[in-house]
Amino acid sequence: MTLLSVNVNKVAVLRNSRGGAEPSVVAAAEAAIRAGAGGITVHPRPDQRHIRPADVHALAAVVAGRVEYNLEGNPFAPPRPGYPGFMALVDAVRPTQATLVPDGDGQLTSDHGFDLARDAERLRPLVAQLKAWGVRVSLFMDAGAADLSLAAGMGVDRIELYTGPYAEAHAAGDARAEIGRCAATAAEARSLGLGVNAGHDLSQANLGDFLRGVPGVLEVSIGHALFGEALHDGLGPTVQAYRAILQAAPAGA
Incomplete structure (x- = not known):
């Protein structure tokens, strides 16, 4: 069954607002x-x-030995006051997985994947x-992205499909083109030995259709x-509702 990883950033947004x-x-x-996440x-x-370095450490203690821990972030972001840098945080807590995302400070949310023709050599070391630290590595990638072979060549374990365009198309009533792009990219990734994750704007309304269209997530x-x-x-009930959708997904999804 596809694993559900719950992103708790929004809880920190609410906390920080007050x-x-x-x-x-x-x-x-x-x-x-x-509830089963x-x-x-x-x-x-x-x-x-939202999430602060102290939260990263506190959550590492909570999840240890219980569930997977996934840290997302831009590996190129330099340290600054109060923030030691993404790689330093990963080194400190050694999560199950590091999902590398090419987001800048000005972005409201992650909205595109890596351009590997441009970024592969910077990412390689x-x-x-990360692999030497025993951390699984996933790259945030657009559906239809080129050069996935570069990801496999640098030792990446997985890609995470950016599903924002799929969610927008689903809400508009016709996601066939986007689900096709996601399915084709997932199939290419698997052919290269890469696992496939997915995330961004997935919801109870669109998750089931996504998993039926993109097997093997x-x-x-x-x-x-x-x-x-x-x-x-x-x-609790919401997490359980998501788990029910995942359990109902076709075999192999």
Whole structure:
């Protein structure tokens, strides 16, 4: 069954809007794990707009020996006051997986994958270091991206398909073209020995259709929609609803 990794960034956004320690990202992660989540995801940005380095360490202690831990971030982002740099955070907590994302400070959210023709040589030594630390490496990639062979050649374990365009097309009523692009890219990745994850704007409304159209997805990382739905239905029931969708996915998905 596809693993559900719950992204708790939005809990930190709410906490930071008021100051203090509530709502607690640790308590949210605990609730998600109790409800059956198979992983916890965070994306600590240099501007600390949501998840902070202290959260990364606190969550590492919560998930240890229980579920997977996935750190997302830009490996090229340099250290700055209060933020040691993405690679330093990974080194400190040694998560299950590092998902490398080419986002800049000015982006509201991740909205594109790597251009490997441009970035592969810069990524290569960083991937090697992550692998030496025993961390699984995933690259955030667009559906239809070229040069996936470069990812395989540098030792990357997985790609994460950026599913924002799919979600937009699904909401507009016709996702056939986008699901085809995702399926073709996933098939190419698997042919190169790469696992396939997916994330961004996946929700209860579109996740089932995505998994039926893109078989073999190993992990989905979901945060924004999940916590929006949880405001109405509760976090535990919402996580369980996602697990029911994953369990109902076709064999091999």
